[in-house]
Amino acid sequence: MAPKGKNKKLKSLSHGRPPTAKPSRAISSKASRTLIRSHHALEKSKAQALAEGNAVLATSLQHQIDAQGGLERYQRASLQGQSHERGGDSSKILMEWLQPLVPALKNHAANDMSLRLLEIGALSVSNACSRSKLFDIERIDLKSQAEGIKQQDFMERPLPKDGSEQFDILSLSLVLNFVPDAAGKGKMLLRTLEFLKEPKYLEDHGEFLPALFLVLPASCVTNSRYMDEAKLEAIMESIGYVNTRKKLSNKLVYYLWRMASSVSRPATSFKKAEVRSGKDRNNFAIVLK
Structure with a gap:
């Protein structure tokens, strides 16, 4: 579980990956997807709060993460989502x-x-x-x-x-x-x-x-x-x-x-610019400066 307060690793990966051991209790496909989406959204909001120096909001968001089972329950849902029955070994x-x-x-x-x-x-x-x-x-x-x-x-x-x-x-x-x-x-x-x-x-x-x-x-x-x-x-x-x-x-x-070639910096900058409209879109983006 991520510690409260500022964390430099928020600029790389926000948490670990699912464990390799099989979970003892399976949850439904729908429930696991809901949990994974919620956990990602809360972690992203917490990272933004920490980046802005808002420790109070970050603590509140961590409490929400803990309330839904924290990293352990998220890992179980993630592992189940990557099981053989649901996609398997990439x-x-x-x-x-x-x-x-x-x-x-x-x-x-x-x-x-x-x-x-x-x-x-x-x-x-x-x-x-x-x-x-x-x-x-x-x-x-x-x-x-x-x-x-x-x-x-x-x-x-x-x-x-x-x-x-x-x-x-x-x-x-x-x-x-x-x-x-x-x-x-x-x-x-x-x-x-x-x-x-x-x-x-x-x-x-x-x-x-x-x-x-x-x-x-x-x-x-x-x-x-x-x-x-x-x-x-x-x-x-x-x-x-x-x-x-x-x-x-x-x-x-x-x-x-x-x-094909190794570059020290991208030839072009890419900003977080909208390419699709619609309220049901996700916010995945890559920025290169």
């Missing part, structure tokens, strides 16, 4: 997309040259990527819930000193939407570039790698006031990414973005 999609590379990946693995994968916001050590045994995987999460997952905030992770500390693939599955403010989301996307290897390496994998695997709730691009697919693609291209694969389901949208 890394299965990544493995499907990388299928053309599997022969080469097996050869690399056999020669102790496995591609390096950084899984940000890791939930499990036994997902599809892990079971493939084709990658050298490092897993991090704000609140580690399993052995093999390092407790670390990606926004505070030391920058790589050289290529040996960089990765071929970064997985950012249902993480970006946890960042409480639009500017923080932009900073996170920019920071991913620092952790990917130079685009010129491994020419036989050039169509796919180095890459960012990005998964978001579908509503972030289909029902946001401030974001649609065209704007997301413009943002990603401005920082050096090219989209190579995309899949939209009822609940999630999956992308594989290849890093």
Whole structure:
């Protein structure tokens, strides 16, 4: 549970990810969605109150979070929402997309040259990527819930000193939407570039790698006031990414973005500007300055 008072981590991720252990009591699909939306809204309001120095309002909002079960109940609802029955392991999609590379990946693995994968916001050590045994995987999460997952905030992770500390693939599955403010989301996307290897390496994998695997709730691009697919693609291209694969389901949208070039700052600024009107829209946004 987030402490009361000012918290510098509010500019990155506002809380941990769901635990890997199965919850003992299931709640309905509708109830879990309602709880998750309410928790996100309260956390976002609390972050804004803290940023404005309004400790009284932040305390009141924390009481509301506690009253509905706090982080523990939210985690149970989130885990249930990501169970096999409701969507399952997102890394299965990544493995499907990388299928053309599997022969080469097996050869690399056999020669102790496995591609390096950084899984940000890791939930499990036994997902599809892990079971493939084709990658050298490092897993991090704000609140580690399993052995093999390092407790670390990606926004505070030391920058790589050289290529040996960089990765071929970064997985950012249902993480970006946890960042409480639009500017923080932009900073996170920019920071991913620092952790990917130079685009010129491994020419036989050039169509796919180095890459960012990005998964978001579908509503972030289909029902946001401030974001649609065209704007997301413009943002990603401005920082050096090219989209190579995309899949939209009822609940999630999956992308594989290849890093074509590494930039220190975006070529264009993107503000929190309305792209859709309507009272039932959500407020997902990414700001780049």
